[in-house]
Amino acid sequence: MEIFKDYIKNLNKVLDEGNKHGRRARKFLESGHGISGLPTSGTFSQEKREKKEVQLLPSLQEFASTLGVSVDLNQRLGQHPDFANLKSSRNVEQHYIVSMFIDIKGSTNLFKKYHPGVVQEITQIIQEVAIHTSLVFGGYVHRLQGDGLFVYFGGKKTEKKLAVERALQNACVFTYFVKNDLRKIFNEQGVETIYTRIGIDFGDDDEVLWFCSGVGEISEVTTCSLHTSLASKMQNYAESNGVVVGENIKKFSHPKFFSPACNRDKSVPRYIFEIPDENYRYTQYDFNWLQYLKIQPFIATDQYGNIVLKSKAAIQNPENIRSIARRNIPYFANK
Amino acid sequence: MKTNIRNLSEELSIIEERFPKLRAVFSKSGRLEKLIGELDICDDEGNYWDTFDIKIVIPKKFPYAIPKVFELNGKILRDNDRHISEDGLCCLDIEHELLRLASKGISLCDFIVDKVYTFFANQLFFEKMGEYANGEYPHGFEGVRYFYSKKLNLTNPVIIIRFLKLILKNQIPGRNDCCPCQSGRKFKKCHLKSFEYLKSIRRERLKEDLNGFINMSVNT
Numbered sequence: 001m002e003i004f005k006d007y008i009k010n011l012n013k014v015l016d017e018g019n020k021h022g023r024r025a026r027k028f029l030e031s032g033h034g035i036s037g038l039p040t041s042g043t044f045s046q047e048k049r050e051k052k053e054v055q056l057l058p059s060l061q062e063f064a065s066t067l068g069v070s071v072d073l074n075q076r077l078g079q080h081p082d083f084a085n086l087k088s089s090r091n092v093e094q095h096y097i098v099s100m101f102i103d104i105k106g107s108t109n110l111f112k113k114y115h116p117g118v119v120q121e122i123t124q125i126i127q128e129v130a131i132h133t134s135l136v137f138g139g140y141v142h143r144l145q146g147d148g149l150f151v152y153f154g155g156k157k158t159e160k161k162l163a164v165e166r167a168l169q170n171a172c173v174f175t176y177f178v179k180n181d182l183r184k185i186f187n188e189q190g191v192e193t194i195y196t197r198i199g200i201d202f203g204d205d206d207e208v209l210w211f212c213s214g215v216g217e218i219s220e221v222t223t224c225s226l227h228t229s230l231a232s233k234m235q236n237y238a239e240s241n242g243v244v245v246g247e248n249i250k251k252f253s254h255p256k257f258f259s260p261a262c263n264r265d266k267s268v269p270r271y272i273f274e275i276p277d278e279n280y281r282y283t284q285y286d287f288n289w290l291q292y293l294k295i296q297p298f299i300a301t302d303q304y305g306n307i308v309l310k311s312k313a314a315i316q317n318p319e320n321i322r323s324i325a326r327r328n329i330p331y332f333a334n335k
Numbered sequence: 336m337k338t339n340i341r342n343l344s345e346e347l348s349i350i351e352e353r354f355p356k357l358r359a360v361f362s363k364s365g366r367l368e369k370l371i372g373e374l375d376i377c378d379d380e381g382n383y384w385d386t387f388d389i390k391i392v393i394p395k396k397f398p399y400a401i402p403k404v405f406e407l408n409g410k411i412l413r414d415n416d417r418h419i420s421e422d423g424l425c426c427l428d429i430e431h432e433l434l435r436l437a438s439k440g441i442s443l444c445d446f447i448v449d450k451v452y453t454f455f456a457n458q459l460f461f462e463k464m465g466e467y468a469n470g471e472y473p474h475g476f477e478g479v480r481y482f483y484s485k486k487l488n489l490t491n492p493v494i495i496i497r498f499l500k501l502i503l504k505n506q507i508p509g510r511n512d513c514c515p516c517q518s519g520r521k522f523k524k525c526h527l528k529s530f531e532y533l534k535s536i537r538r539e540r541l542k543e544d545l546n547g548f549i550n551m552s553v554n555t
């Protein structure tokens with residue numbers, strides 16, 4: 001998608017460089033020259049690593065402006081700004097939250113072709129896309145896990161429904177990036193592609209406890225909630241480039257975007273959690289993220305249903321629309 | 336009647352994939368009444384152009400009758416030259432073409448792609464260029480004349496009147512007979528296709544055309 005153009009450019013530079021050096025290029029590392037000219041990606045040289053910036057690349061920044069969101073780039077892991085007051089305290093607080101686990105899989109295959117330094121740069125850029133996209137949709141990145149992330153959506157100033165919507169938007173935009181943009185790049189390089197799996201759930205005010213876990217500085221402000229645990233668990237049931245959500249999420253959205261995950265695969269349990277004695281059963285759903293993406297106000301579809309970004313900067317050259325337009329000869333009957 | 340259209344629920348699921356912002360509205364009895372919502376227009380190069388709020392009203396006799404398409408928020412100037420009425424009814428094509436489609440049974444999805452999408456794309460083209468991409472029919476009966484000449488290769492009103500009378504009386508020449516246009520060629524090598532085209536159109540429309548051409552030859 002257009003919004004990731006600049007990240008894709010960087011990724012292609014890294015891959016080109018990686019192809020030149022091959023898998024065992026030791027001198028690459030020793031020379032410490034890394035890959036020059038990449039504004040956000042890490043390189044092997046210590047000096048550049050320190051300069052690593054948090055800024056969004058222009059194409060994504062422009063998208064954020066179209067959405068009218070200001071992105072909080074000063075976030076710190078393990079310290080949700082709305083609950084920062086709990087840091088180093090013994091207090092607990094009840095407040096709803098949307099928990100989202102984004103897993104990025106398949107980077108192992110990259111080692112077959114690239115030097116570890118290149119693999120690190122590639123996964124770095126993909127993780128950067130995941131982080132930046134989450135920020136654009138108002139997410140709070142709570143923790144990094146391997147190549148993936150654990151992100152919260154919502155907080156004290158956000159309506160529950162909006163928090164869920166933002167989480168779903170984030171899931172579909174990022175998954176679209178991985179499934180389409182990344183696949184295209186890796187296919188061109190003849191590398192097995194990377195894929196993502198996402199789990200999301202919503203815990204209401206009476207279901208989520210915020211507290212400070214750990215000791216002293218070795219601590220983070222985090223949640224104790226069934227639904228945070230379930231989000232992580234459901235991620236494991238997602239298919240490649242799939243998103244699985246709990247039924248609490250479905251309640252805030254249109255049911256047509258959700259189908260029980262067991263419908264896809266009989267080996268996937270219908271209920272991700274149950275207490276049979278209390279007759280409590282909690283269903284996990286596959287989220288039809290592509291269809292959801294298509295109805296977003298920032299997305300248009302062409303006549304075949306392909307995703308197109310509604311960009312203000314879109315080039316409108318009449319020659320490009322002539323072939324569609326010329327199939328119409330309008331008439332007015334004067335009746 | 337012979338038809339190869341998909342069943343409606345299949346059609347609707349394809350429409351949902353391709354035009355996801357159009358929503359189907361059903362009557363209490365479960366009949367599809369209209370599609371309403373947004374239609375995005377993008378070009379072949381994947382550039383976004385614009386979005387129209389539209390309503391497609393499905394007639395009771397669908398698929399053998401023509402849906403009506405309305406532009407709802409006045410984005411297109413209400414002007415005859417824009418082929419749109421005061422209340423936003425869009426003149427997608429000359430009635431003959433639409434009637435012919437309806438005679439075979441209309442696929443709703445194809446209708447949107449071929450008639451609705453192209454209409455709005457052409458409107459956007461007009462806004463940039465001040466003309467339509469493939470010309471336009473003259474207004475009123477002149478448009479009908481233009482259609483007969485362009486599509487059916489019939490320009491002489493006397494011959495057109497003869498043709499229409501034959502069709503309305505159901506007198507169709509044999510394939511190897513001389514063409515009624517008096518070109519001297521065999522029917523099958525001359526105006527057979529035009530005849531077949533006209534035959535597929537509703538008789539009321541042909542009678543209207545006949546009167547039009549008669550009036551025209553009287554007045555000139």
Ligand SMILES: [Zn+2]
Nearest residue numbers: 514516525526
């Ligand atoms: Zn002839």
